[in-house]
Amino acid sequence: MSLACRSDAGTRVDDAAVSIAELTRNAVHVLPHGGLEEKLRLGRPLRVKLGIDVTAPDVTLGNGIPLQRMAAFQREGHLGVLIVGDYTSRIGDPSGRSRERPMIDPAEIDRNAQRYFEHACTIIDADRTEVRFNSEWLSELGFAEILRLTRATTVAQLLEREDFAKRFASNAPISVSELLYPLMQAYDSVAVRADVELGGTDQLFNLLTGREVMAAYGLEPQVALTVVYLDSWDGTGMSASRGNYIGLQEPPDEQFGKTMRIPDGLLEQWYRLVMERDGVPEGEAMEAKLALARFVVARAHGEDAARRAEEHFTRVVREGRAPENVPEAELSSADPVHLPALLAEQFGVSTSEARRLITQGAVKLDGEPILDFDVPRSRLEGALVQAGKRRFVRIVTA
């Protein structure tokens, strides 16, 4: 595996006025107390670990929150270590109900890891990041070694994890392999000699188990640093599996539009977590949200893209006009043209749905609603076809 970005270069560590506050910004737990200060006093680049999920289709803005912490460490000269749980995901979660779920094949994991890394690099510093696959060490473990690992903790301790505790209390099943999960993750910390491990608040238990296990292996335990979760426009945590996410590398217009969709009540949280600003500027919520959207796009795609995305948003969404660059499509030779088929092809909907859109008056030809399924070719040539507010296509003659 050749992930391009490994470098131990630049070991500048300012031990003095390093801002702990900056490193622990938006942190919920930093354990143990004083642990981070102690690590920093070592005067060498710290190894800051973060486990990443390569089964998900995209890297989200929510994933970006811990990545931003990693970036903060990197700015101080420390090293980020991204752990790809390829081995862990190969084991799979046996409690899942989808029996069919095929093991993700290694090639796909590689692709996803590469993509994750590229996306993450909009936030973190590629030159100070190491990407490791945990199969590298986990696949080497023999049974005796695994038993040694399990001796680092006890069932009672593992059962303290909240979801385990709940399930245990309610007699819901807990598989042994699930119980082993935290241990595998902990072993990763041993393998990469982590000084700090980052994670969402739900990871606290796993991060602390990492400390236990490291100690059992005679290593200085890592510092556990958890950060707040980012809520999405539906008020629940942003997650790739729920589909309520903004991808770090989504097209600018998408990122902009989705950001504008968040409820005003989330502005304060997003300013704090995403922009790392302490307060929302005075004035219209709308203005604050526009600034936020610009920030999100600019970080991923640059200032120019952010400006264009805002222009696009203003033009298409606020003013209801057609965008500047409308994709073009050619007509097949039929006459009259069957509109549902055209819409289905151009906008990726079923013809049944296309029919519904037409029936509901959502489809417009040059701004005029059209209610017919079949339209004369002549009427379409050169016309701007619109479905709803956001889907446009220009018909061109070949």
Place this chain on the structure above:
RNA sequence: GCAGGGGUUCCCGAGUGGCCAAAGGGGGCGGGCUGUAAACCCGCUGGCUCAGCCUUCAGAGGUUCGAAUCCUCUCCCCUGCACCA
């Protein structure tokens, strides 16, 4: 292994022989209002050149004029009990 409870359309969840492409809610889409916010209102939400036809209620058979609903077998999930290292 034994006993019981389950598997319904994107999700939750009703439905126990015809009125079922399947209640209700969520989500999504379209529209109104607007700031692609919130709140509220209306419509749509399996597929198909669509007043009709086709494919869905874990899977395979069967009963019936007719099955998501009844029977048989299979698969899977859950709960309890047992067994074993």
